[in-house]
Amino acid sequence: MQIKGFKFSTVEAAIKKPGRKDLALILSKVPAVCAATFTSNKVKAAPVLLGQERVADGILRAVVVNSGNANACTGEPGMAAARETARLVAEAAGVSEADVVPSSTGVIGVQMPMDRLSAAIPALVSGLADGTLDDVARAIMTTDTFPKISSRQGVAGGNAYTIAGVAKGAGMIRPDMATMLSFIVTDAAVEPTFLKNAFKSAVASSFNCITVDNDMSTNDTALIMANGMSGNAPIDAASPDAGQFAALLSEVALDLAKAIVKDGEGATKFVTINVSGAASGDDARLAAMAVANSPLVKTAFFGQDANWGRILAAVGYSGAAVEQSQVSLFFDDVQMVAGGLFVGGDAEKKGSEVLKKPEFAVNIDLALGNGRSTVYTSDFSYDYVKINADYRT
Amino acid sequence: MQIKGFKFSTVEAAIKKPGRKDLALILSKVPAVCAATFTSNKVKAAPVLLGQERVADGILRAVVVNSGNANACTGEPGMAAARETARLVAEAAGVSEADVVPSSTGVIGVQMPMDRLSAAIPALVSGLADGTLDDVARAIMTTDTFPKISSRQGVAGGNAYTIAGVAKGAGMIRPDMATMLSFIVTDAAVEPTFLKNAFKSAVASSFNCITVDNDMSTNDTALIMANGMSGNAPIDAASPDAGQFAALLSEVALDLAKAIVKDGEGATKFVTINVSGAASGDDARLAAMAVANSPLVKTAFFGQDANWGRILAAVGYSGAAVEQSQVSLFFDDVQMVAGGLFVGGDAEKKGSEVLKKPEFAVNIDLALGNGRSTVYTSDFSYDYVKINADYRT
Secondary structure (H helix, E strand, O other): OOOOOEEEEEEOOOOOOOOOOOEEEEEEEEEEEEEEEEOOOOOOOHHHHHHHHHHOOOEEEEEEEEEOEOOOOOHHHHHHHHHHHHHHHHHHHOOOHHHEEEEEEOOOOOOOOHHHHHHHHHHHHHHHHOEOHHHHHHHOOOOOOOOEEEEEEEEEOOEEEEEEEEEEOOOOOOOOOOOOEEEEEEOOOEOHHHHHHHHHHHHHOOHHHEEOOOOOOOOOEEEEEEOOOOOOOOEOOOOOOHHHHHHHHHHHHHHHHHHHHHOOOOOOOEEEEEEEEEOOHHHHHHHHHHHHHOHHHHHHHHOOOOOHHHHHHHHHHOOOOOOHHHOEEEEOOEEEEEOOEEOOOOHHHHHHHHHOOOEEEEEEEOOOOOEEEEEEEEOOOHHHHHHHHHOOO | OOOOOEEEEEEOOOOOOOOOOOEEEEEEEEEEEEEEEEOOOOOOOHHHHHHHHHHOOOEEEEEEEEEOEOOOOOHHHHHHHHHHHHHHHHHHHOOOHHHEEEEEEOOOOOOOOHHHHHHHHHHHHHHHHOEOHHHHHHHOOOOOOOOEEEEEEEEEOOEEEEEEEEEEOOOOOOOOOOOOEEEEEEOOOEOHHHHHHHHHHHHHOOHHHEEOOOOOOOOOEEEEEEOOOOOOOOEOOOOOOHHHHHHHHHHHHHHHHHHHHHOOOOOOOEEEEEEEEEOOHHHHHHHHHHHHHOHHHHHHHHOOOOOHHHHHHHHHHOOOOOOHHHOEEEEOOEEEEEOOEEOOOOHHHHHHHHHOOOEEEEEEEOOOOOEEEEEEEEOOOHHHHHHHHHOOO
């Protein structure tokens, strides 16, 4: 897949240990308009602090990402390492340091091995000749079991463009945002404010609607670069092509977000929680998130148990307005609860059949208003515990 | 153990299935001053709704508790069953219906088997002749693996008094409040407002400081009855004996709360999270709760992994004010983090030794103010998943 004017490269720097490519570079031939969102965790990794500074002017040339070390809780030496990483790439690639953002994922609290990293930069930059976005998706994996990549193609003012993105993330996942990194590139020409708003909207309905374990990391990052190399007139809010661009961007982000959930540590189920009829959108989200984060609900999903009682209890403590006698609940299209009461009959049997599927929906209506929210989550299995009890920093 | 003027009884009503005593009665010979707190879950079980009504006048004679059925999400028939249960006990025991509170724990969404329950009332009341509080502690167990009971003795105005309580709860545990039921009785004479305040304070520092899985149930109840049969002059806020009473009550409540955590479903660790130096008490609690509820932190506890990074990440997303460079963290007295950075040396080795203990503390200082909070929690093990994936309504 080619996205005009973007080049990619990956090398093995052996950041944590040897044996795989763990350092990646995304470079735009020309300065690209950019937008980004970062973790709201008050403990922020050095690359996040530096990234926030560098995207502020809305222009980027390159992102250099490493796995194996999050460069978090590393203090001043960590900030220096983040700056040095960007500086080395800028120098080798012939671009301005201020237009290079570093990004990291991996263990917390260990200083970056700058000797190994700097030794890998020359090969990283020369590798731009033949690297692919797919290589990048693989290089940024940590506990992921498959690479996450998505793309769409659109047309603006007669010019074809591509939007393509990669993401990583499997555990420590919960908006805003999760330990996920996501980098999206497009060769469309996009006006800065429109790009910012379209990206914000795409992130809100995708990366901020997933949760694996309600843990939010120190490193979360989602970033987009639009370099205009497809030659179209820049898309802005008034363009006839604006709607298509925003929709395609949202689709790419949602594909990536769902892939993260599907790769949730130890996950055996992909569950869509739909809340409707809430008193407000905020209430709908509170309810959906409470259900999606409840350990009792998630272990029931793992056990393939059509346990609506635990789901109602989660809705009840979510903080959303609830009238017990108004609530209805379905697993897919099998109604379990009407007017707050179990419907009886063969609902339990039919509900259990739904829970046996690898993917299903929980549809909850609160009948108090028009608030809606959709959250995607996975189950809690033995493997989630095993992976996280054994994973050592 | 005798608490003057209180009688206890337990029988087998086979609410869910036969083979154990599942119906209990606590009766005071004379009207008792009472105070209670109930779940803040917006989905409330019928006995909770009725209990809230009946404790409002501050006077109680009896509490009738069943396990095996929560009488939650049961609508009008459930409310009728709750009222009928209380009425039958009142009639058989010769007390006013308005002074009897029902309480239930168990499966959600199944109507109470009133035929079996009402058939058991005569034996329940005649059993008051020789029942014990220990019997009650056993009859209210659901997934508990041991009965929870605690008592203290004090002296007021020269009269000895006893405070004794029982509790149940192991899963679906998180303040405010957890699926826990707790009933505390005392033969001390206590002035109503003082009892209310002392109880509120005892609950705040005990039952509201525990979490097993951050799930809050539809049935949580903590209740105290003080019948004055020890003959002292009623203790009020101005009494010289007030401090001792409040302290002993808090101790009983804390014993019970800790016992609930120790019995956390699948728990292998009892962990005390102490946060100090927060910008406020609220902030301290936010931070302590985030740590205590983080699946990544709790699986690390299970894995005996001295993983301070996950703990810092939880503090960072808790909502509490945090200055990364000011945070220190200890496992017991082993310092892991100073000024937001790992201390290095043999800290990891020493920290790991602490994590091998069945009980340990995580001490976090934020160095921003004087806010403090202590929360008790357990780890997340394979057994937590197993118990909850297999437990069918």
